[in-house]
Each structure stands twice: as C-alpha cells, then as structure tokens.
Amino acid sequence: xxxxxxxxxxxxxxxxxxxxxxxxxxxxxxxxxxxxxxxxxxxxxxxxxxxxxxxxxxxxxxxxxxxxxxxxxxxxxxxxxxxxxxxxxxxxxxxxxxxxxxxxxxxxxxxxxxxxxxxxxxxxxxxxxxxxxxxxxxxxxxxxxxxxxxxxxxxxxxxxxxxxxxxxxxxxxxxxxxxxxxxxxxxxxxxxxxxxxxxxxxxxxxxxxxxxx
Numbered sequence: 747x748x749x750x751x752x753x754x755x756x757x758x759x760x761x762x763x764x765x766x767x768x769x770x771x772x773x774x775x776x777x778x779x780x781x782x783x784x785x786x787x788x789x790x791x792x793x794x795x796x797x798x799x800x801x802x803x804x805x806x807x808x809x810x811x812x813x814x815x816x817x818x819x820x821x822x823x824x825x826x827x828x829x830x831x832x833x834x835x836x837x838x839x840x841x842x843x844x845x846x847x848x849x850x851x852x853x854x855x856x857x858x859x860x861x862x863x864x865x866x867x868x869x870x871x872x873x874x875x876x877x878x879x880x881x882x883x884x885x886x887x888x889x890x891x892x893x894x895x896x897x898x899x900x901x902x903x904x905x906x907x908x909x910x911x912x913x914x915x916x917x918x919x920x921x922x923x924x925x926x927x928x929x930x931x932x933x934x935x936x937x938x939x940x941x942x943x944x945x946x947x948x949x950x951x952x953x954x955x956x957x958x959x
Contacts, residue, residue, distance in 0.1 A: 754891065800855045802833045804862045812867035818893035822886075825863060837882045856882050868889065904932045912952045926952070 771828070797803075809824040829835045836849040837859050860882040864872040879885040908929045916922040926949060933940055 798830055800832070800858055803834075803856060807831075809866050812871070814868055814871050814893055816857065818889065821867075822889070822894075829859070838886045839883060851881075860885050904929070904936055905938070908933055908948075922952075 775877065807828045809821060809828060812818065812821040825838065826835060829838060834855070837856055860879070863882065863885060864876055867875075867887060875885055875888055879888055911922070911926050911929045913919065913922045930940065930945060
C-alpha cells in the first residue's frame, strides 16, 4: 500500500511539472477558470502568429484605386493597414529604415506586393512607375516623392509649372503639348479655374519661339 501511495504521489508530481501553468489550489473555482483560460490561450498562440500565403492574402484585400492627385495619404494608409494585417509591412519600408531592425525581404513576395499596389492605382501612373521601380520600397519612395506632404508648396509648384512650361524645354512639339495639358490638368485639380482664352494665349506665347527660329 505504501508503494502504491508513493507511486501515485510521483505520478501527480510529474503531471504538475509537465504543465507550466498556475497550480490549482485545492479546487478554488476562480483558479480553475484562470488555469483553463491560460491553457486555452497557450494552445491558440501558434495559430495567432501564423501568416496567410501572400498571394492569397493580397487577392482578398483590395484598396481603393489611387488617382495620385488628392488621395495619396488615404490610399497609403490603406496599404499600410492591409500589409500589417499579414505581417508584410516591412516591404514598404523605405531605404532610410534601419537594416538591423528590418525583417528579411523575400523577392517573390516583394514582387507580388509591388504588382498588387500598381494594380490599384491610375493606369498611366502604374505604367510609369512600373518602368522606373523594381522593388516595393522603391515604389513607395517614388510615390512619396510625387504626392506626400502636399500642401501650399505643392500648389505653388503647380502654378510655377504652368508658367514655365515652354516649347524650348522639349525635343518635339508633341512633347510640349502633352506637358502643357498635364500642367493644365494639375491646375484644375488644385481648384484653379483657368479661362480658355487665357490658356490659348499662354500656349501660343510658349510655342512661338519654335516658329521664329
């Protein structure tokens, strides 16, 4: 009988050692509940940190389409929120990020994220950035340079672009016409209503140099 008691005591002790949870003090209901909750969350922890495959995750998350004129900051916040939801936020860290603190970049995932971002922006903007960027970090850097922190300084730049757009800055007349149209579009986007008569006079004044040569 004595040996049986010792065996039972040993078995109980071993069971307690294998369970790294708060011991149950003599059937206390509150302690039992806390112990059960601790065990549940221990079992759930590995699942909470698991990631969905990147391609699958991106396919079910679709931000609004970036126009690039007035909605960049809101669009960027959507991108950051979506990527953070699957532990992918480090892919949009710019070159200034501390490499010691950054997570490793998988080339395949990086390319998928870059293409996913390009698909959710204005077509001509996507085509331009697809040619000039090769990674997600470079893409977000280019977008920041184009659209971030736009305020009165940006409006001043738009006005300056309108007044300095001249034929002699471009190789062909068609390039000048395209740039002039783009400058006019930007002016409309910031709320500057330009009369057609003024535009015609401005256009002819900027193109006349070519015909005087």
